[in-house]
Every structure is written in structure tokens, then in C-alpha cells.
Amino acid sequence: MSLQIRGWKHVFKLDPARSLHDDALERVCLSGTDAIIVGGSSDISYDNTVDLLSRIRRYELPCVLEISTTEAIVPGFDLYFIPVVLNAGNTEWITGQHQRALRDYGSLLRWEQMIPEGYVILNENCTAAALTEADCNLTEQDIMAYARMADKLFRMPIFYMEYSGVFGNMEWVQQAAKVIQGAQLFYGGGIDSPEKALQASAAADTIVVGNVVYDNLEQAIATVAAVKVTL
């Protein structure tokens, strides 16, 4: 299952709650990126998720739903990423919603499509941090502990460092890469240029490019070539 994602160097994350013109979506989908992740932190609904999925499905690349609310678990994605927010201050984002989803849909799920992500939210000013009451006041040692938690204790296929909106500390990302053994290291946050894509890609296994798609499409598309050249 996690083999499918192993080779991914670059993914775009698209937000169902934000509008993206057909032409822009086409450029994103034909950019050469490895996959599209559909996900966001607010105003995610079943309808806007279905809508975005159906538009992405015109293209051949893998499409993943990063589940953020049990109300928008739409069938038809290739994979489902299930965030477990390791530094959440509220059990809702670690076990609570997951338990209710498993209770209501557990017997129907195709487990080979489900990929838990050990998530650490590192920008205290982002929506996700407020929502999950995340403790973002972390030292390097704290983050390495979360890396080991995802990788060793919970044996999750993904450890995800999310700086959401700001470009993070690449030394910490590199250190996390050294600490983890089985998990794949995802990095997201503030990648708004080919240069930053390259820096992040030197540290993490997979980089996630999000906001810049909406803010500056040319720069967003250019992040793909920057990363793929290093292959």
C-alpha cells in the first residue's frame, strides 16, 4: 500500500473550499507532479470534495483525499490519508473523530487504501493549529520525539511536518529524515518558488505545494521541474 507513495517527490495539495479555474487545474494536473492531495482545514464539504475530485479525474494522475472531516469522506479516490495530529491538545484530532468514523464506516473500508499520517503542526498561527489546539512551541528534540512516535511507536507510513503557510526550519526537517527509518517524510508549508521547492526536497522525501497554486500559478508549476530535475 505505502509502496504506491514511495516514489513521490512532489505533490500538489488542492483545497476543495477554494476555487481554481479549469485552465489552472489542467496545468496543475499536467505539470508532472506525482499526485494531487485534496484537503483543507475549513469549509470542506461532501459537495465541494466530490466536485474537485470529478474535475481532477479527467487527468490520469493519482488523487488522494486527506480526510479532515468525516462529513466529506467521498468514495472514488485512489488513496485516503488519515491525519493523526500527534501534537494536538485535544483527543478529537488523535483518536476521537477516527473512532467515530471507524464505528460508522469501519466494516466498509478498504484498508489497503487507507494511509495514516503522523502529523505535526508547526505553525502556531495556522487554522489547523487553532482547530486542533496544537502545541507548536516545540524544540528540535520535541520534533524528533514526534518523528520517532510516528515511525517507531505507531509505525505509520508517513511522518508529515506541516508548517502551513510559512517556510519551515529545513535543518529540523533534515534531522527528522535522519531519525526516521520506515516512514516517508512529507514536508509542507511556504513552498512558493522553485528555490524553496529544491531546498525542501533536499530535506524531505515528498514535498507538498499548496497555497502558491492559488497565489502564483507560474511559480507553483515551476516547483515541479525544480524537484524533478534532482531525480
Add this chain to the structure above:
Amino acid sequence: MSLQIRGWKHVFKLDPARSLHDDALERVCLSGTDAIIVGGSSDISYDNTVDLLSRIRRYELPCVLEISTTEAIVPGFDLYFIPVVLNAGNTEWITGQHQRALRDYGSLLRWEQMIPEGYVILNENCTAAALTEADCNLTEQDIMAYARMADKLFRMPIFYMEYSGVFGNMEWVQQAAKVIQGAQLFYGGGIDSPEKALQASAAADTIVVGNVVYDNLEQAIATVAAVKVTL
């Protein structure tokens, strides 16, 4: 790693904070049980844990520390069980203490000895329930969801149904056994006779016998034969 525990049908759980005479300990250790788990919910210290370990070490059976406080992580056990209380109401018992332990000791740990347990506390009146603010008001469907969470989402080697002090609902234990695929099902709580040991053993992979060791040693020892006969 989890192979070591696969064949275990019966284990005794001994509490470092409770006193047990040498003669009684010898009978427990020579009873034919598969292993001793050292663990408890209150007044566990480094000193009383070391003391109990050294006394058990005179005998040849496997000895496991179920970590309940980071202050009493004593080296020299064969394995370390790391409880993750899936129905805890406070993140401390799911990720909090674990993160601090990984931060302080993460680089020193021998991971092949570490076994995460997906724990569900089912007796609302027990010490562990109060401590972890566990939601014990659970339906069968809720418990099956936790079973899937341990087994499928977190891929833990153990799913542990803990009724601590009372004999639980064996139908629910049987249902959990049907739902889980990879995890080993541990059952603990209220096994104070060979009859109850047999019932619990018919439902779970591994039964944990605790309090009765202190309350009625003869009955405790008799639970071993009851279970081993069914092999």
C-alpha cells in the same frame, strides 16, 4: 518482535506497589504461565519496579514491563509494553507522556523490545479510568471501532481490553477477536477462578490474571492449568 508474544495464552500481571511473599512469587513464576507483566496504576516507582524485577529474575520465564510512568522505566526487562489508551479523554495518555519519553530516551531505546498496546479501559470505576479520564460509556460498536483503530489504523501488535477488577462482557471480547486481523487480543479483568479463565481464554488470545494473585493465590495458580489444558 511480536512473534515472541504470539503463543502466550496466559500471563500474570504483578503490581510493584503491592507486596507478595517470596513463596507466593515462586508459585506464580513456576506455575507454567507464559510470562509475567509488571505494571500497575498507582504508586509505581523506579525502586519498587527494580525490586520486583530482580525477584522475578530468579526464574526463567519472560518478564515484561508495562510502562505506566516514565519515572519507572527500568532496564533489564525482556520486553516493554507501551500502553496507548485509545479511549482516554486526555492526550497525556495517548501521545503526551510518550512524546516526552521519546524525547528523553528515544535515541537509546532498543525498538525491538518495545511493543505498543492499543488499550481500551472498560471499567469506569477503576483507578486507570479516573487517571486517564477514559470514556467508558461505550457500546459494542464503539469498542469494535477501537479494535479496528488499534489493529488497522495504528497497526499495533496488541489490542487490550481492560476491565480491571470486574469480569467483562465476553461477547464483546469475542466480537473484537473477529474484527481484528493482525493484532493479538489481550483480555484482563476479574479473572479470579479457573472457570472465568477458561471463558476469557475462549474469547481472547491472551488472558491477564492480576488481582487474584493477591487475594487468593490458590485460585490464581489454578487459572494456569485451566487455560493450558485447552491448548
